[in-house]
């Protein structure tokens with residue numbers, strides 16, 4: 401039987417800063433997804449808003465052609481959020497979308513509404529239903545993104561909890577420092593993102609050493625370079641404070657890490673030991689997990705919450 405005409409078809413789209421990735425999948429029992437087709441195009445954010453809108457529409461129409469567009473559930477994950485009252489995009493690193501009614505414009509172009517979520521929420525959902533945190537899906541799972549930025553998503557009983565105002569899981573902008581804290585673009589000071597993102601560690605190293613190195617290079621030089629050691633220790637401390645704070649508040653069944661920074665072994669070893677020291681408990685039983693789905697989590701999460 402061909403893909404077309406099968407029941408349970410869904411489309412998931414991951415609108416990223418550099419590429420738009422989408423899948424056509426079939427929903428199975430317990431949230432299982434069988435991916436039938438996968439497509440990927442450059443986002444082309446430099447072309448501006450209309451171009452991104454057109455490409456997003458094109459990717460969706462390629463997977464749900466003709467009249468299928470009206471009936472197939474569709475979900476899209478994207479960076480940043482949407483202001484509840486105005487429907488305008490905010491805090492999106494695909495900057496041409498900021499202040500624009502992307503969701504409404506895409507709905508008009510497609511002739512229908514689709515599901516929308518922050519990409520960190522899609523990551524958390526996919527890792528909870530299909531990935532590393534699957535054994536914990538009956539409880540609460542916190543998905544952490546440590547990359548160019550720091551974000552997170554909350555999943556309860558296998559469903560995204562986006563919050564009363566849509567800001568649940570915005571973990572990167574809770575302050576972990578006050579005295580002498582750095583100023584954040586969000587308007588606050590001392591935000592976790594300023595100390596635990598990839599660019600933050602690279603900046604810290606540059607200020608200490610005068611050298612530009614990537615995060616991976618800094619981590620690799622740790623045993624032979626005192627500046628690298630100091631920068632990684634700064635990352636570990638910030639990360640551990642952030643994780644201990646979120647465990648104190650939510651006490652999740654599991655925490656799963658994603659994003660480029662999450663590849664560093666130090667977060668699961670020294671980092672986890674430091675979390676145990678800081679958390680409001682005499683032991684740390686919360687599993688801190690590596691993600692299992694890699695780059696596919698975003699698009700799979702979007703397909704899971706398609707409607």
Ligand SMILES: [Zn+2]
Pocket residue numbers: 572573584585586587588591593
């Ligand atoms: Zn901030």
